[in-house]
Amino acid sequence: MLVCEEQYGSGCVSYRYTVGTDKQVEKRRVQDSSFYLVKFVKSAFLPQGYPDSVSSDYLAYQIWDTIQAFCSSITGTLATHAVLKGVGVGDEKASAVAATMTWLLQDGTGMVGRIVFASLKGSSLDCDAKKWRLFADALNDMAICLNLLSPLFPSYFLAIVCVSSVSKAIVGVAGGSTRAALTQHQARRSNMADVSAKDGNQETLVNLTALLFGLIITPLVAGNMLLTWIFFVCFTGLHLFANYKAVKSVVMSTLNKSRFQILVNHYLKTGEIGSPDYVNQQESVFVGWPRIPSVFIGASFGSVVSTVDELNALLHLNSECKHILNIRSSGINVALHTESTDQDMIRCCYQAAIVRAVLCGVKGTKNKKTNASTANLLQEMELLTKSNGGHMSSASRFELVHLSYEYVRVTVDDFLPLLLSHGWIVSTSLLGSDEWRCSWSGAKVK
Numbered sequence: 452m453l454v455c456e457e458q459y460g461s462g463c464v465s466y467r468y469t470v471g472t473d474k475q476v477e478k479r480r481v482q483d484s485s486f487y488l489v490k491f492v493k494s495a496f497l498p499q500g501y502p503d504s505v506s507s508d509y510l511a512y513q514i515w516d517t518i519q520a521f522c523s524s525i526t527g528t529l530a531t532h533a534v535l536k537g538v539g540v541g542d543e544k545a546s547a548v549a550a551t552m553t554w555l556l557q558d559g560t561g562m563v564g565r566i567v568f569a570s571l572k573g574s575s576l577d578c579d580a581k582k583w584r585l586f587a588d589a590l591n592d593m594a595i596c597l598n599l600l601s602p603l604f605p606s607y608f609l610a611i612v613c614v615s616s617v618s619k620a621i622v623g624v625a626g627g628s629t630r631a632a633l634t635q636h637q638a639r640r641s642n643m644a645d646v647s648a649k650d651g652n653q654e655t656l657v658n659l660t661a662l663l664f665g666l667i668i669t670p671l672v673a674g675n676m677l678l679t680w681i682f683f684v685c686f687t688g689l690h691l692f693a694n695y696k697a698v699k700s701v702v703m704s705t706l707n708k709s710r711f712q713i714l715v716n717h718y719l720k721t722g723e724i725g726s727p728d729y730v731n732q733q734e735s736v737f738v739g740w741p742r743i744p745s746v747f748i749g750a751s752f753g754s755v756v757s758t759v760d761e762l763n764a765l766l767h768l769n770s771e772c773k774h775i776l777n778i779r780s781s782g783i784n785v786a787l788h789t790e791s792t793d794q795d796m797i798r799c800c801y802q803a804a805i806v807r808a809v810l811c812g813v814k815g816t817k818n819k820k821t822n823a824s825t826a827n828l829l830q831e832m833e834l835l836t837k838s839n840g841g842h843m844s845s846a847s848r849f850e851l852v853h854l855s856y857e858y859v860r861v862t863v864d865d866f867l868p869l870l871l872s873h874g875w876i877v878s879t880s881l882l883g884s885d886e887w888r889c890s891w892s893g894a895k896v897k
Contacts, residue, residue, distance in 0.1 A: 452469060452470045453467060453468075453469055454468040454469055454470055454476055455467070455468040456468075465480065465481065466478055466479065466480055466481065467479050467481050495649075495652055496649055496652050496653050496656070497649055498638075498642055498645045498646045498649050499642070499645055500640060500642070503639075503640075504638075504639055504640045504642055504645075504646075505637045505638065505639055505646060506636060506637045506639055506702070507702070508637075508700050508701050508702045509637050511697075511700040512633070512637075512697050512700050512701055513650070513653065515693045515694070515696045515697035515700060516653075516693075516697045517653060517657050518689065518693040519588065519689075519690050519693035519694045519697060520654055520657045520658070520661075521657050521660065521661050522686040522687070522689050522690035522693065523588070523591065523592075523690055524657065524658050524661030524662070524665070525661055525664060525665060525668070525682070525686045526592070526595045526682075526683055526686050526687055526690065527595060528661070528662075528665035528668070528669065529595070529599060529672065529679055529682060529683055530594075530595040530598035530599055531598075532669060532672070532673070532679075533598050533599045533601060533602050533679075534598050534601060534602075534612060536602050553608070553609055553612065556609060556613060557609075557612045557613055557615075557616040558616065560613040560614075560616050560617050561613075561616035561617055561619060561620035562620065563617075564616070564617030564618075564620040564621055565620035565621070565623060565624055568620070568621045568624050568625070569624050572625070573624075573628070574883070575883060576624075576625060576628040576629055576632065577628075577632050577881055578707045578708070578881040578882070578883040579707060579709070579738070579883075580628075580629040580632035580633055580636075580703075581629075581698040581701055581703075581734070581736045582698075582735070582736055582737060582738045583625045583628070583629045583738065584625070584626065584629040584630070584633065584694070584697075584698050585694055585695060585698050585736050585737065585738075586625060586737075586738040587621070587622045587625035587626035587629065588622075588626070588690065588691070588694040589691060589694070590618050590621060590622050590625075591618070591619065591622040591626070592687050592690060592691065593618055594615040594616075594618035594619045594622065595615075595683070595687075596683070596687075597611050597612070597614060597615040597618070598611075598612065598615050599679065599680070599683060601615070630650075631647075633701065634646050634647050634650065636701070636703055636705075668682060695736065698736045699732070699736060701731065702727050702728055702731045703727065703731060704727045704874055704875055704876045705875075705876050705879060705880060705881050706797070706800075706870075706875060706876070706877065706880045706881065706882060707880075707881040707882060707883065708746060708800070708882055708883055709734050709735065710730050710731070710734055711800055711801075711804055711882065712804050712807065712808070713725065713730045713733045713734060714730055714804075714870075714875075715801065715804035715805060715808055716804075716808050716813050717729075717730075718866070719805070719808055719813055719814075719815040719829065720813065720814065720815065724866075724869040724870060724872075724873045724875075725873075726873055726874065727873075727874050727875065744778070744782040744783050744807060744810055744811075745781070745782035745783070746782060746783045746785070746800075746803045746804070746807055747781075747782055747783070747784045747785065747885065748785050748787070748796070748799065748800060748803070748882055748883065748884040748885065749785070749786075749787050749884035749885035749886060749887050749888070750784040750785055750786055750885060750887060751786070751887045752775075752786050752887070752889045754779065754781070754784050754786075755775055755776075755777045755779070755784045755785070755786040756775065756777065756786075761777070761849075764849060765777060765852070766891065768852065768853055768856045769856065771860070772795070772798065772799070772856075773787065773788040773790060773791040773792070773795040773799075774786060774787050774788060774791060774795060774798070774799035774802075775889075775891075776799060776802055776803060776806070776852060776855070776856075777848075777852060778806065778810075778843070778848040778851065778852060783803050783806055783807055785799050785800075785802075785803055786887065786889050787799065787884065787887070787888055787889065788888065788889060788890065788891070789888045789889065789890045791888070793877070793878060793879070793880060794867070794877070796880060796882060796884060797867065797870075797877055797880065798859065798863055800880075800882050801859055801863060801866060802855050802856065802858075802859045805832075805855050805858055805859065806851060806852070806855045809829075809832045809833060809835075809836055809851065809855075810836060810851075812836070814833070815829035815830070815833070824861060825858060825861055825862055828854055828857055828858045828861070829858065831854055832851055832854045832855065832858070835847050835850060835851050835854070836851070
């Protein structure tokens, strides 16, 4: 009689326990001979408990990430060959001192570039991990291209390899930081270290395979620039495509500005909350200039309010809120109170996204899930932007802010629970808030 079936993790059944003679519990192995090999491969390259211990997008991302890592290693081999040739390896006239100086200057400029980039963009890498991941790999391809070009311009060799070194330093910061953010997203059992370690094993295996392939192609491309560039173009094209597919396969349930704006636009149009799968597919993965109008969360009080009358009017509007929102020429600025919480952050971003949607011409649709009051508020906001032809007066901007406060007050109690019910995480957010915090009493200023 069968007593128990035992399995390791979510794999196949490996043992069965039955009642034998003298009522002893007997253990019988039921896996095939390949079980131990499969178990070794899984333990070496997949996190313990896979697939239950990682996010649902783990496998798709890792497959594309493996392809891009292989391509990057091959093009990196081509670049190394070109740089070594440029510094004089194999040239009897080349000076070891000159080559050493070139290498030191190259490394030094890269270190400076790393420090500068981290100080300028470090805080945004978490918020837009997918965008910066793709940017890092595209920049890496540009750096490799510069390395391949460097021997062709010996007079500018040092300048070219220094620019390439700065690019690679930026790649190191952006790629490493976003990889950590993606690993945190994939780890579902507080197993970030395990996920990271197995990702390292996967990358090591890929690099080893690419190394063997590099040993084959290096003699072929030596002295043959045409073949070198053919290999570079082919592998770079595949590298960029694999990177795009990798970041598009990631489905994040945390909210950043882009995903929040897509959510609100969809909510205004349909009265429904988009799922993480839908919103992540709509999200752009390309780093670019911020769209107009931009949204600044945690802005300085001085960038939100300029006159006492304006301050009193805004304080009157937000008596129940922990933020002050105003439309300025620079964009939609939001000042946060010192006592604001994560929920207050979601609320102020909800209002800012509504204002931005109206200014960008997103049309709200009346349906069964929207009542008359919210539909009328949306219609009034849309009429304000139409009547001003895109050039709103200060009075019209204030009225738009007023109507958006009313819209949030009426709908936010329904909106937040809907986010949770559709799988969105609101306890933590990646909304890119700056560090300015203000304290106001709410009393009228004279």
